[in-house]
Every structure is written in structure tokens, then in C-alpha cells.
Amino acid sequence: MILFFGMRPGKSETTLLQGTPCPHCGNSGTLELYRTPHYFHLFWIKIFPVYTSRMIECTHCKRGYFKEDFTEDMRRAIP
Template structure:
């Protein structure tokens, strides 16, 4: 019997952070958060989420931020929206 299993990324989810300020250009409402989730699959069917990765990019200055670089304001806004 042959089993096809592995990991594969899901669809990215984009959220606009309206109440957060970009730490670089200091403009409010220009940040977009993109969350990418990876799943374990068996026969191309998603079974469970392995991990997720969130990055934030400013639409004005194009500066990107990884999760380790999030300010308290960005983290609070993300947790408020995801609830």
C-alpha cells in the first residue's frame, strides 16, 4: 500500500491593521498582516495545522516585520482582530 503524506501551505490570510502605527514611517492604518499556515496532509487532505507564520508589511514604506520584530501596538491589534 502506498501512502502519500507530507506538509503543504494553506491559503494566506491578509488582515488590514487600521489602529496600528508603522514603527518606521509613523503612519497609522498602513499595515497589512499576512498569516500563512502549514498543514500536515494525507492523500492531499489537510489533517491538522503544524504551525503558522505571520508577517506585517507597511503599504506606504514597504517595510516588512517578522513576528520577533512586532511592537506591542502591532501585537495588541493582531490579538484584538483575531478574537
């Protein structure tokens, strides 16, 4: 019997970070947080969430920030 298992990304969630300035263009209220949960799957059926990846994108200058680029303000604004 062959078992198919591994990781699958779930549905992304977007949250607007109010009052947090973008370090690149300096605009406030333009940063969006994308949260994507990653699930362990067995035969493509999601069993349980393993981790959630977070990414922030500025809707004004289109600059993307990964976890290691988050500023103090961004970290505080993340729910």
C-alpha cells in the same frame, strides 16, 4: 507502499491593522497582517493545521516585519 506526507501552506488571510503605526515610516493604518496556516498533509490532502505563520507588511513603505520584529502595538492589534 510509499507514503507521501509533509507540510503544505494553506490560503493566506490578510487583515488591516487599524490605528497601528508603522515603526519604520510612522504612518497609521498601513500595516497588513498576513496569516498563513500550515497543514500536515497525506498524499497532498490537508489533514490538520499544525501552525500559523504571521507576517506584517506596511503598504506604504513596503517594509516587512516577522514575528520577532513585532512591536507592542502590533501584538495588541493582532486579533
